Each structure stands twice: as structure tokens, then as C-alpha cells.
Amino acid sequence: MTPDEVRRDVLEGSAAAAAKAKIPALDENECEYIVDMMCSPSRIWGVERGHEAVMSKDGGTNTLISSRLSCGVAAPIGREAAVRLFETAFAFDTMEVGHLDYSVKPSKFIVSVKQEHMELLQHTTILPLFYGFMPNLGLYYQPDGSYPNPSDLLPMGKIEEARRAQEEALEVCQADVMWQSKMMIGTGADALNYDTVASTGDAEFLAALRATEEITSTTDLPVQVSMASEMVLGFHGQLEYRGTRLAGLWPHQQMKLAEAAGASIFGPVVNNNSRKSCAWNIARAVTFVKACTTDAKIPIHANVGGGVGGVPMCEVSPLDIVTRASAAMIEVGKADGL
Amino acid sequence: MQLKKMRLGEAKRYVADRLHCSLLDLTDSTVMRTLREELDIGVVTGAPGIAKGLEAKARIAELLDVRINCVERLKRKTGIPVRSL
Numbered sequence: 463m464t465p466d467e468v469r470r471d472v473l474e475g476s477a478a479a480a481a482k483a484k485i486p487a488l489d490e491n492e493c494e495y496i497v498d499m500m501c502s503p504s505r506i507w508g509v510e511r512g513h514e515a516v517m518s519k520d521g522g523t524n525t526l527i528s529s530r531l532s533c534g535v536a537a538p539i540g541r542e543a544a545v546r547l548f549e550t551a552f553a554f555d556t557m558e559v560g561h562l563d564y565s566v567k568p569s570k571f572i573v574s575v576k577q578e579h580m581e582l583l584q585h586t587t588i589l590p591l592f593y594g595f596m597p598n599l600g601l602y603y604q605p606d607g608s609y610p611n612p613s614d615l616l617p618m619g620k621i622e623e624a625r626r627a628q629e630e631a632l633e634v635c636q637a638d639v640m641w642q643s644k645m646m647i648g649t650g651a652d653a654l655n656y657d658t659v660a661s662t663g664d665a666e667f668l669a670a671l672r673a674t675e676e677i678t679s680t681t682d683l684p685v686q687v688s689m690a691s692e693m694v695l696g697f698h699g700q701l702e703y704r705g706t707r708l709a710g711l712w713p714h715q716q717m718k719l720a721e722a723a724g725a726s727i728f729g730p731v732v733n734n735n736s737r738k739s740c741a742w743n744i745a746r747a748v749t750f751v752k753a754c755t756t757d758a759k760i761p762i763h764a765n766v767g768g769g770v771g772g773v774p775m776c777e778v779s780p781l782d783i784v785t786r787a788s789a790a791m792i793e794v795g796k797a798d799g800l
Numbered sequence: 801m802q803l804k805k806m807r808l809g810e811a812k813r814y815v816a817d818r819l820h821c822s823l824l825d826l827t828d829s830t831v832m833r834t835l836r837e838e839l840d841i842g843v844v845t846g847a848p849g850i851a852k853g854l855e856a857k858a859r860i861a862e863l864l865d866v867r868i869n870c871v872e873r874l875k876r877k878t879g880i881p882v883r884s885l
Contacts, residue, residue, distance in 0.1 A: 514827040515808055550844045584870035586853040588842040588860070590803060591870075650870030653803050682869060684803040726803050761802040761811075798808035 468741045469497045475738065475745030483712035485753035488745065492794045496748070499786050500741045507785045515792045516799035518727065518763050520657045520688060522560030522594055523548065533768060533777055541579055542586075549589050555799075558594040558655060559583060565598035566638045567607070573645045584650040592686065593646045594655035597639050597673075599666035602631040609634075612697050628665035628698045636669035643677045643685075653684040653726065660716075661690035663697035664708035667716075671703045671723045678724030687720040688729030688765060689713070692750060714753040721760050727799070730754050731765045734774060744772035744787050751795035761798035764791045771800075804866065818864050839863060 463471070472493050480487035488496070499507055509515070521532055523544035528534030537544070541559070548554045559580045561569035569576065576593065583591055603611040609631040615624035643654050656674065660667035674685045694716065696709025703719055711719070713730035720728045732747035751764045751771075769775035772787035791797040801811035816823050819839070825831045836843050841863065842856030851859055854874055861868045875881065 512824050512827060516802055516811075550846075553844060584854065584857075584873075588853060588856045648873065650873040652869055682867075684805075726805050758807070760805045761807055798802060798811075 463739065463741070465497065465501050468500050468739075469493070471739045471742040472496045472500070472745040475742035476749045478742075479732075479746040479749035483714065483750060483753065485712070485714060485749065488749055488752070488794065492748075492752075493745065495794055496741065496745050496790055499790060500744070505782055507782070507789045509789045509792050513792055515797060516761075516763070517555045518592070518655070518686060518729070518799055519548070519554060519556060519558045520594055520655060520765075521564060522558045522562075524560075524562060524564070528562060530777055533779070542583055545583050545587060545591070549587050554589060556590045556592060556652075557587070558592045559651075560594040560655075564594070564657065565596045565601055566635070566642050567598065567601040569595055570638055570642050573642055577645060577649050580646065580649040580651050590652040592653045592655045593643075593649075593651045594657055595639075595642060596658045596661065597635055597656060597666050597670050598658065599628075599631060599635045599662040599669060602635055603627070603662075607631070616697070625698050625700065628663075628701075632665040632669040635666065636673050639669060639673040640676050643673065643683065644681065646683060647681050651683065653686060655686045655688060657688045658690035659687055660694045660708075663695035664701045665698050667694050667708050667711075668701045668703055671719055674720065674723040674725050678726075684726035685724065686727040686729060686763070687723070687725040688763070689716060689731040692730075692732045712753075713750050714757065717754045717758055717760075717762065721758065725760060727761045727763050728754070728758065729763045729765050731770050732772070734769050734772065736775065740772065740774060740783050740786075743774075744783075744790050747772040747787070748790050748795040751791055751797055755796040755798070762796075763799040764795060764797040766791055766800050801864070801866070815864065 476488040523541050524532035524534050526537045526544040529536050545557050548557045601607055603609050610627040612624035612628055656670050659670040678685055694708050694711045699709045701708050717728045730751055732750045734743045755762045765771050766787050767773055773784055788800055801814050812823055816826055840851045841859050842851050857868050858871045861871045
């Protein structure tokens with residue numbers, strides 16, 4: 463691409479976000495920063511000295527011990543050694559304990575193993591150690607779960623049945639999230655991470671928000687709420703939290719509800735459009751995140767990784783884009799972390 | 801400090817004030833390596849004698865005047881007075 467083509471994509475990407483979510487587009491200086499960054503021949507890009515931000519993590523140690531499923535390297539080491547490596551060899555700011563099968567439904571059965579890992583690791587690590595898992599309401603629907611699947615009911619026009627199924631399933635999911643969270647009380651866990659929230663739409667978002675409110679108001683555990691996608695899909699369409707309808711919410715609107723629920727950190731997600739350039743995607747993603755950080759009272763940790771935050775979906779993430787997207791999130795998006 | 805809902809700038813100022821260093825020092829790995837050893841709050845390399853794990857976290861809790869869950873658990877288990885909420 464020529465610099466003019468890059469500039470065109472940056473402007474169009476930001477304008478696309480602004481039009482979708484009715485938020486301000488990036489100003490001229492911000493766009494030029496992204497253009498200069500994308501046109502630079504430098505292999506790696508970084509923030510200015512003094513602008514460094516904080517990293518949080520999802521997926522626990524899967525990057526080391528899992529397979530390509532999690533872009534993992536299948537390292538032949540245990541979970542405890544993996545956490546220690548993230549702290550000292552990779553210099554992570556925070557880390558997570560979590561089950562390989564990261565959803566709450568499969569992981570709750572072995573929570574005692576996770577409690578043990580958390581307690582042991584708190585003795586040998588210094589960095590803040592979260593316990594992370596995904597609400598993943600989809601596992602509560604048939605065939606994996608017992609509730610009728612809205613994805614089957616909706617195409618048949620059975621809208622009311624689909625809504626009832628979601629309303630019932632979300633209660634169980636919420637209870638599981640709260641139960642698993644409370645299992646970490648007393649282990650010394652520094653915080654919880656509810657990851658990929660709203661992956662199955664507004665019902666899951668409601669379950670996570672209610673669980674966040676319950677846990678933050680009744681325990682001493684901070685909660686990080688990290689989203690699954692840029693917009694909350696309205697599989698139900700009528701669910702509300704504190705008078706706000708959840709279907710169709712964009713990141714800056716999701717953030718307000720997470721804040722109201724008592725979350726300590728909010729992680730917005732912006733999905734990539736694989737038919738567009740990296741410049742377009744980064745500009746678009748940063749525009750959404752900047753709208754979050756402008757009004758946020760809590761730290762915003764933008765999700766930057768495979769297929770989100772401007773980084774293309776690749777098994778081995780390209781370093782030049784990962785560093786550029788990350789720096790842009792902080793320098794232009796004003797993210798408090800990634 | 802972000803877990804206490806501090807935005808990045810506020811969190812950095814808070815920590816820099818408590819550690820009596822500048823904001824730029826916080827991200828200078830050379831300065832911080834020395835400072836962390838002086839304060840005995842743990843370092844990334846394997847250095848015998850320097851506080852590790854819970855020892856370091858307990859010292860960090862005092863230095864930053866924050867309540868850290870695992871440190872409070874240690875106090876409960878060992879009978880040391882806990883920090884109030």
C-alpha cells in the first residue's frame with residue numbers, strides 16, 4: 463500500500479466505527495500517528511518512554527501448555543511452572559490461573575484443583591494472580607446442555623420459546639459463575655476475570671453483570687469483565703440491566719454497565735474485518751476503545767490479539783502488527799492496559 | 801493499584817510516590833532492579849536472599865498501604881493481625 467492508501471484506510475476505518483456506534487472519529491493528529499506508524503519500516507513499534515501500560519491475561523497458561531487451539535506451544539511443563547515463567551521469563555504484569563477448558567461449566571467440577579493451584583502459586587509469585595474463566599452460556603444449551611438451543615428455535619420462528627430458554631439458562635449460568643467465584647474466596651486470589659463475556663449474546667451479558675454485582679458487593683474479590691465481541695448480540699432482545707437494554711450495546715456502553723456492576727477493570731473487544739487492511743482495522747478498533755476510555759472511571763484493558771483489537775487472526779501473530787496495534791491502543795486509544 | 805479501580809496515570813503516581821521515585825523510573829528496568837532490591841520486594845531474576853513470593857507481597861502491601869488477599873490469608877493462617885477493609 464502507498465502512504466495515501468494507508469491514510470485513506472485509517473480515515474475510513476475510524477469513520478466506520480464512528481458511524482456504527484455514534485462516537486467521535488479520531489482527529490487529524492491521531493490519524494497521522496497511525497499512518498506514520500503503519501508506514502514506518504520499523505519491524506517493531508512501541509510506546510513513548512513513560513507511556514507504558516499494564517498487561518492482564520486471559521486463557522491462563524494455555525499459551526504455554528495448550529495446543530494450537532489456544533495458539534499454544536504444548537510445552538511439557540505443569541501449570542505452576544508455567545505461571546512462574548510468565549512472571550519471570552516473560553515479565554508479565556499480572557497472570558491467571560484457569561482451567562485448560564476455560565468455560566465455567568466444565569471447570570467447576572475440578573475447582574478444588576484450581577483452588578490448590580491458586581493457593582500454592584500465591585506463595586511463590588509476586589505479580590497479581592487472577593482466577594479466570596468464561597461464562598460461556600452456549601454450553602448450557604442443547605446438545606451440550608439441557609436447555610433448548612435458541613439458535614435452533616429462532617430460525618423456526620419460535621421466538622418466545624427461544625427467549626424462555628435463554629432466561630432459564632442464564633439463571634443457571636449466573637449461579638455457576640457466582641459459585642465458582644466464591645470458591646476463590648479464601649484462596650488468596652487477587653482478582654477474578656470473567657472472559658469472553660456476552661459470547662452468546664445479551665442473556666450471557668446479563669448473567670455476567672449480575673454475577674459481577676453480587677461478587678463485588680459481597681466479597682473482597684475485584685472482578686475484571688472482558689468481552690467477547692464489539693457488540694452485544696440480541697439473541698433475546700428484551701433483556702435489561704438497570705434499565706438499559708443489553709442487545710446492541712457497543713463497547714463504550716458496555717463499559718458503563720460493567721462499571722455500574724462494580725467491575726474493577728473492563729476489557730473491550732473490537733472485531734477485525736478480514737476483508738480490510740490492518741491500518742483500517744487498527745484505526746477502527748482504536749476509535750471504539752477511545753470512546754471507552756474517555757468516560758471510564760475504571761481502568762480499560764483493550765483486548766489485542768487473534769482477530770481483535772486490530773490484530774489479524776493468525777496462529778502465530780505477526781509481531782509488527784501486534785506491537786503497532788498495542789501501541790496505538792495506548793497512545794491514541796488511551797487504554798490503561800491490554 | 802488498577803484493581804483498586806485507579807486509572808493508569810493515577811496508579812503510576814500513587815506507586816511512584818510510595819516508592820519515592822519518579823514516574824519515568826517506574827518503567828526503567830535498571831533503576832527498578834536496584835530499587836526493588838533495596839526495598840526487598842522481589843526481582844525477576846533468581847537472586848538468593850531477596851524476598852520472594854508472599855514475602856515480597858507482604859512487603860509490597862506495607863509499602864503501598866494496600867490490602868492484598870493472599871497476604872491477609874497468610875496473616876489469618878499464622879495469627880498475625882490482619883489489615884482492616
